[in-house]
Amino acid sequence: MIKQFILLLNFIGLFLVHWFTGNVTIDENVPASAKAGSEFTVEVTINKGTIGGFARFQDELPAGFTATVVDAKNADFRFENQKVKFIWTSVPGDQTFKVTYKITVDASVATGDYSINSKFSFIADNTSQNVVAAHPIHIDGAAAAVVTNNPPPDTTTHKNPVLPPDTTHQNITTTNPPKDSTQKPDVAVSVLRTVPNDATGEFVVEIHLKKGMINGFAKIEDELPAGCTATPISTAFSNFLFENQKVKFIWASLPPSQDELVLSYKVTMDQTVTDFVKIRGVFSYIEGDQSKFTPIQQSLITVKPAGAVVDNQVTNPVTNPVTNPVTNPVTNPVTNPVTNPVTNPITNNVGNPQNGVNYKVQIMALHRNIANSYFTTTYHITEPISIDLHEGWTKYIVGGFDQYVAARNHREEVRGKGVVNPFVTAYNSGKRIPVQDALMISNQKWVR
Numbered sequence: 001m002i003k004q005f006i007l008l009l010n011f012i013g014l015f016l017v018h019w020f021t022g023n024v025t026i027d028e029n030v031p032a033s034a035k036a037g038s039e040f041t042v043e044v045t046i047n048k049g050t051i052g053g054f055a056r057f058q059d060e061l062p063a064g065f066t067a068t069v070v071d072a073k074n075a076d077f078r079f080e081n082q083k084v085k086f087i088w089t090s091v092p093g094d095q096t097f098k099v100t101y102k103i104t105v106d107a108s109v110a111t112g113d114y115s116i117n118s119k120f121s122f123i124a125d126n127t128s129q130n131v132v133a134a135h136p137i138h139i140d141g142a143a144a145a146v147v148t149n150n151p152p153p154d155t156t157t158h159k160n161p162v163l164p165p166d167t168t169h170q171n172i173t174t175t176n177p178p179k180d181s182t183q184k185p186d187v188a189v190s191v192l193r194t195v196p197n198d199a200t201g202e203f204v205v206e207i208h209l210k211k212g213m214i215n216g217f218a219k220i221e222d223e224l225p226a227g228c229t230a231t232p233i234s235t236a237f238s239n240f241l242f243e244n245q246k247v248k249f250i251w252a253s254l255p256p257s258q259d260e261l262v263l264s265y266k267v268t269m270d271q272t273v274t275d276f277v278k279i280r281g282v283f284s285y286i287e288g289d290q291s292k293f294t295p296i297q298q299s300l301i302t303v304k305p306a307g308a309v310v311d312n313q314v315t316n317p318v319t320n321p322v323t324n325p326v327t328n329p330v331t332n333p334v335t336n337p338v339t340n341p342v343t344n345p346i347t348n349n350v351g352n353p354q355n356g357v358n359y360k361v362q363i364m365a366l367h368r369n370i371a372n373s374y375f376t377t378t379y380h381i382t383e384p385i386s387i388d389l390h391e392g393w394t395k396y397i398v399g400g401f402d403q404y405v406a407a408r409n410h411r412e413e414v415r416g417k418g419v420v421n422p423f424v425t426a427y428n429s430g431k432r433i434p435v436q437d438a439l440m441i442s443n444q445k446w447v448r
Helices: 002-012 373-379 404-416 435-441
Strands: 015-021 024-030 033-035 039-047 055-060 065-071 076-080 083-088 096-105 112-124 127-140 190-194 202-210 218-223 228-234 239-243 246-251 260-269 276-287 290-303 357-366 385-390 393-401 423-428 431-433
Touching: 024 112, 024 127, 039 055, 065 076, 190 276, 190 290, 202 218, 202 290, 228 239, 276 373, 357 373, 357 385, 357 404, 357 435, 393 404, 404 423, 404 435, 423 435, 431 435
Parallel strands: 033 127
Antiparallel strands: 015 024, 024 039, 039 096, 055 083, 055 112, 065 096, 076 083, 112 127, 190 202, 202 260, 218 246, 218 276, 228 260, 239 246, 276 290, 357 393, 357 423, 385 393, 423 431
């Protein structure tokens, strides 16, 4: 019965494939057979489920096939390197929408079996998710032939397996001991956010993106606390959105003629914002078929009451290169630190030097001092905090352990409190040394 049904599909010349991932479903029809020198229409119906934002539908065509758009449904349509692409910076609002394009088969295409390979990609929680399908098609060079032999596989009820989320954007831990993060990274591609040290009512955020060789889809996303709203100033050819306390600059394709893009937006604070404004962000992009991202270092702005004198100095944080994300986040210094009662005193040094090797956890680095109450209020850290003046930085350190694994476990505890990228540091009789050297001296093993 199934074989007869397939033969019927071949006779009709229409091959319909239903494929899905989660609550996203896609129906694409392609003919089961076509003649060399002919043309036909491909229709793709997408039920987007609950996804939003960036999405891309792609068909990879055999050599000798060319494509022209019929209805792109507000997508950026491209046909290059035998790939048909519909790219949305934000998927259409309709729950179900349809795109259509026309394929022309060159008369020189030889008789045989071919395949149109499809992929639908979308972004969810900064993770690229893909689902794929293959559509067999037979090309017959005879002018009047109708293909009935060698029917395509029965895929009418086949569910293509959902590919696992692309997690290449996550920080990858190797089997080698971590390097001292104070080393200078490669800055060929970088993202730099500048903000004022303090503000009252409103302030401006400026972002400098050096994109290197990155092209295609990209997104900068900053998360603002409750009570803050954002409006665009300069978007650098991107699509600006502010929703769910997130500022988004989205490009379907980065401008190829510009090496550096400057973006800015204005933040307005309501009366509920009385202490600090903390901004966390991420730069994400797609390279090939993989989603990659790097955190943008956290910024901290002190909120002053109306009428107060505001320091207009703009901080200049260290850039976060895409090719080597910085694991030593630097927040913007506070010029008017809170002087709440001390619950976790900060000493002026790493503490009394311990003989031999010991391990600590660095939680932050600044170019100036910050009140200890910030760590209690923001991260609920009540343990003693030491200061390490190292290579021009004021580095904030907690803990003191003889065993690396104990420091590693404490690092995870601190991370669980919201500290961005804390990491283990090492000291030998009070002098800071690379963790690799400390592990060799103390004859210990590195633990992931």
